Amino acid sequence: MxxxxxxxxxxxxxxxxxxxxxxxxxxxxxxxxxxxxxxxxLSSNVKPVEVDVVIRSVGSQDPKTLLKEGDKTSLIIRNQPFGDIKIKAVKELPRNVAVPQPNGTLKALPDPRPEAALTKDFLVTVAGDANMTKNGPLLGNNKIKTGTKIELEGFTYDFSDLYVIDVRVGA
Structure with a gap:
């Protein structure tokens, strides 16, 4: 056969x-x-991570109502959606100008211009869980490092072209 x-x-x-x-x-x-x-x-090595970002020139009637501590916001890393992440802290940054002094030094003083009161700058800290790899933390499938381009999006806001200024692992 x-x-x-x-x-x-x-x-x-x-x-x-x-x-x-x-x-x-x-x-x-x-x-x-x-x-x-x-x-x-990969998910067996998950650690909490905090990411700091500066949001400049927020123009709103009441910018403190946009970003509230404890709320969730959508995080987009390098144009790739990550999902919702918790807003841990929101700190308003002062708007100062450098004023020359008679002795030749500079002194930072509050910006006296009326239009400066229409926009605010914020330091925002978001917190979530990241997968740890040998190359650093991953949120979703995206590396998160200082200098990474991100976006924060909520129901009434969309802050794009933001850059990570600090990443703290295990915070």
Whole structure:
């Protein structure tokens, strides 16, 4: 008895094309499941992380109502959505100007211009859980480091072109 007969069947029972199709389907299933299994291994090293960002020139009638401590905001890292993250702290930064003194030094004084009162600067700290890798913390699948471009988006605001100024792991 021949291994492959004249009709292309293995041992006269199973077609070689059917076996090839079954192998392709099996490889596709393994290819889909394998990345999710390796991703599950990353989550075993999760640590809390805090990220500081400066938001400049917030123009609003009452900017303190936009960002509130304890609220959630949507975080976008390098144009890739991460999801919601908690706002841990919001600190208003003073708007100062450098004023030359008679002795040649500079002194920082509050900006006296009326239009300076229309915009505010804030130091915002957001906190979440990051997967730790040998290259640093990952929020979602994105590295988060000083200088990383992010966006914060809420129901009534969208702050884009922000850059991380500090990352604290295990804070």
């Amino acid at each position: 021949a291994i492959v007969d004249s009709k292309g069947r293995l041992f006269g029972k199973v077609s070689i094309l059917d076996i090839g199709a079954a192998l392709v389907i099996l490889l596709v299933i393994v290819g889909v499941l394998l990345p999710s299994l390796t991703g599950a291994q």
